[in-house]
Amino acid sequence: MELRHLRYFVAVAESLSFTAAAERLGVSQPPLSQQIRDLEAELGTPLLWRTSRSVALTPAGSAFLARARAVLAEMEEACAEARAVGAGRTGTLDIGLTGSILAGPLGRLIRRFGELYPGVLVRLHEMPLGEQPAALHAHRTDLGFLRHPPDDPSLRTLRAWPEAVGVALPAGHRLAARAEIALGDLAGEAFVSLRLRDSRFAAYLRDACLAAGFAPRLVQQVVESASLVNLVAAGLGVALVPASIGALPRPDIAYRPLAGPAPVADVCALYRTPASAVTENFLALMRDELGPSGSPSSRSTGSAS
Template sequence: MRQLQCFVVLAEELNFTRAAVRLNMSQPPLSLQIQSLEREIGAELFDRSSRKIALTAAGASFERRARTILAQHDRALLEIHEAQSGRQGQLDIGTTGSILRSGLADLLMRFSAEYPGITVRLHEKSPALQVSDLVSGRLDVSFNRSAPAHDDLTHTLAWQEELVVLLPEGHPLGGKATVSIDELRGETHIILRPDSSDFAAYIQSLLTGGRFQLKVSQQIIDAQSIPSLVAAGFGVSIVPAGIARLTAGPLVFRQIAPDPPLSDIHAVYHRHLRTPALEALLLALRSSDGSKGGSRIVRISDRDMDYR
């Protein structure tokens, strides 16, 4: 590459002295570089028969190629630097639909704007499958409502999301500004199957308190199925605020008071497989605005409460 640089500068200056000054070297080493390049190519690149040198026909043709090679070389070095700094690469992210709604989509939009060279690929699958794919290296990071206990995995709190109650339109509790857990214990509920995730077990524990019997009409696995069942009259349900904000239909959402429950959302990743692109995403998480524990809380606003 040094020989090509010497050749291109000399082709521009057509003067050994000026070219040597630009290259920050003396004239004899510059002459040696050009001679070595000519021997390797097998052709004279400069006509030195007069006091002013000139490009030969071979030299003029080779100059275009040399400039292209140097430009590609510079671009390759830039891409390597960007990859090492997390500016280039690919991120395979595991998630669920409810977490995508809770704020992950907004996070990835901001991240992609800051790191346009990183390709983000989303894989929507169950939390258990996400953990398996993290351990095997098929995923770089997973966003999960629970932190899996696995020796090869670690996690950081990404953000917290408020939980609200979803009611069918016309439900008596819908006329209240907020609803308490005690008021909800007498209702028929649609719940996530408790053995499907730690998050599902957490919601059930909120309602039972370890001593109440909960009346359940439906147990499901995918939280995104809940609004349709509530609208159909199967009961009420506690859901993440992200589902409340982006669901339409004859439904009413109410905040839970006096202590709104929160769901932790963790970024889970392999301890020993941290790529520069992943480091860039974790940096973006750490720099996010937050009001609790350094992480933001996704809450539902008053204007999000009614969908009719």
């Protein structure tokens, strides 16, 4: 028994006419009649009473009609669901990130994505930087956002948005009176930093200081950028932070841009290939909303914060 047998039978049963059913199905009447006979033979019971002038359902036909309609409706629903999933209109999108990433445009992107794709459930997973590639490989996440992603040829990166690096100073710091600060002017300052063993971004900023002629004196190392500004506010030191973090209003913090050439804090999207349709739709929206800030690459171009 095939689905066409059910479709043919339902058409005949609903119209009670082989001629009308054949027109509805777009087939000729003799093959239609043969398909119904084949179905009855397989079931071992007549489904229709036929005369030269009329067609009527047998009791078995009436019972079979209800089941056939249910099977066809279930199949239509399954096909519609498969098409929606295949087009990325429904499903889930699991995003790995650090909390500091949400200070940028990602929250706005997620809200817009929800408006365009209400059938997709977006789930955010805050996790340490080193866990993001492993989560992608294990299919616990579909997409990650981080600065200085790892060199992993099995994952793809796309620069999501550019971001500058500035310096966060305790309010009243002697350098806070300047409109911008050269990186070399921070030589001798106490620094609070992301933990070097966890953060490629922290190592990148340390190397930028070395290139500017000094080794930063690290007095505290933390896991999250949000913790950095709290330590700066407490007067423990200065911190190099992404502009989105520095833009958060804090009366006890003075944020100043760095004079160029300066390090950057560009955010990259990290994902598996082939990407799911849902992931591709989110990346397409990101390009539309933020512009073509980057192109896919099999090697990383930035840093994980």
